[in-house]
Every structure is written in structure tokens, then in C-alpha cells.
């Protein structure tokens with residue numbers, strides 16, 4: 001009887017071990033700058049739910065709980081090349097979902113503009129082993145019937161808002177001026193300041209705002225935004241260009 005039970009027991013132990021250590025075939029190591037932010041934290045949760053390994057980056061990692069499986073948090077600064085190089089080396093993808101103004105609110109001082117340049121420098125340093133980057137951009141850098149949102153809704157020079165929205169524009173142009181960097185700038189079509197559900201259903205586009213049947217910007221919930229970010233990481237369709245999403 002004991003001899004018959006032993007192989008079954010071994011199979012059971014082996015199965016339990018396999019379940020406990022299961023990782024999907026497509027699992028990637030994803031670095032998320034802005035893991036503590038509104039969008040970044042949802043991107044972290046979406047990636048973890050799909051079995052990816054996530055390294056979150058924060059200026060104050062000691063404040064971030066790390067109890068989730070496959071999640072770790074490190075100290076880092078998206079404006080510092082040495083810091084970024086040490087964190088992103090060996091990763092498959094980097095998400096830049098950050099926000100920050102400079103002392104004069106100049107667009108070129110905004111964290112998005114600076115971080116894009118830092119990533120480009122890091123990518124050049126890492127060469128063929130560099131990860132791809134998906135950088136969260138601003139919806140006002142999209143066009144509506146050929147008119148740039150930044151021109152249609154002018155901001156006041158010298159304000160933080162002006163520096164941030166035009167900083168997104170500069171970041172996009174920095175990536176566009178490269179040929180070797182694997183980049184995607186991800187600009188939702190608008191209507192995203194809500195706590196809407198994750199539907200997993202959305203449309204994608206390129207440089208034009210996606211609109212609804214009444215011609216208004218087609219909004220998207222922040223959870224679906226996060227789903228779309230990880231969809232693009234898993235099934236790349238927009239490397240070397242800007243993309244948009246909306247319902």
C-alpha cells in the first residue's frame with residue numbers, strides 16, 4: 001500500500017511546487033517610475049496581476065509597502081543618469097509615469113522633458129541590451145482635426161501647468177529625434193480624471209484625439225489606461241511612435 005502511495009504523493013508535491021513557482025511564458029521585468037502615483041500605481045497592479053515582475057521606483061521607497069509578490073521598490077531619481085542606469089539595466093521595459101516642475105516652470109525643466117533625455121542617454125549607454133520605454137504623455141499634445149491641443153487651449157507662460165504640458169511636448173520631440181531608442185509615448189485622448197472601472201475595452205490611435213459619436217474626446221478610465229499600457233508592453237505595436245487610447 002505504502003509503495004503505491006509514494007509516487008502519488010511525489011506527484012502531488014511536484015504539482016504544488018510548480019503552482020507555487022508558476023510564471024507565465026511572457027513574463028517581463030518592468031521598471032515603473034512613478035509607482036506611487038495615480039497612474040503608476042495602477043500600472044504596477046495591472047502588471048503584477050498578469051504575472052510580471054515589477055520594480056517600482058520612488059524617491060522615498062521606505063514609505064512604500066512591498067508585500068505584493070513579484071514586487072520590489074528601489075530608491076531612484078528619473079533625472080539622474082547614474083541612478084537610472086543602475087536600475088533599468090537588465091529590465092525588459094521601463095514605464096516613466098512621473099510629474100515634476102522645475103524652479104522656473106520652464107518646459108525644459110519639467111521632469112518629463114528631463115527624464116526623456118536621461119532615458120535616451122541611458123539607452124545609448126546600454127546599447128542593444130537597452131530596455132524599451134513607455135513614457136506617459138499629455139493629452140494636449142494630440143491633434144484634433146490637425147490642430148494641436150496645446151494651441152487650441154493655450155496655457156499661461158510661467159505657470160506650473162504651462163511647464164508641465166509643454167514639457168510633455170518636448171519629451172515627445174526628444175524621442176522623435178532618436179533612431180536607436182525603443183520608445184513609445186502614451187497619450188490618452190482625455191476624460192481620464194475619474195475612478196472608472198477596468199473594462200479592458202478601448203480603441204487605440206496615433207496622433208489625433210479619439211472622439212465619441214458627438215465629436216468629444218473619448219475618455220478612458222485610469223484603470224483601462226493601465227490595462228492599455230501593459231497590453232502595449234505585452235504586444236508591442238507602437239515602438240518608435242506616439243499612441244493614444246480612448247473608448
Ligand SMILES: NC(=O)c1ccc[n+]([C@@H]2O[C@H](COP(=O)([O-])OP(=O)(O)OC[C@H]3O[C@@H](n4cnc5c(N)ncnc54)[C@H](OP(=O)(O)O)[C@@H]3O)[C@@H](O)[C@H]2O)c1
Nearest residue numbers: 034036037038039040058059077078097098099100136192
Ligand atoms: N492622472 C491622469 O489621469 C493622467 C492622464 C494622462 C497623462 N498623465 C501623465 O501621467 C504622468 C503621471 O501622472 P499621475 O497623475 O500618476 O502623477 P502623480 O500621481 O502626481 O505621480 C507622480 C509620480 O512622479 C514621481 N516622481 C516625482 N519626481 C520624481 C523623480 N525625480 N524621480 C522619480 N520619480 C519621481 C512620484 O514618485 P515619488 O514621490 O514616490 O518619488 C510620483 O509617483 C504625468 O506625466 C501625467 O501628466 C496622467
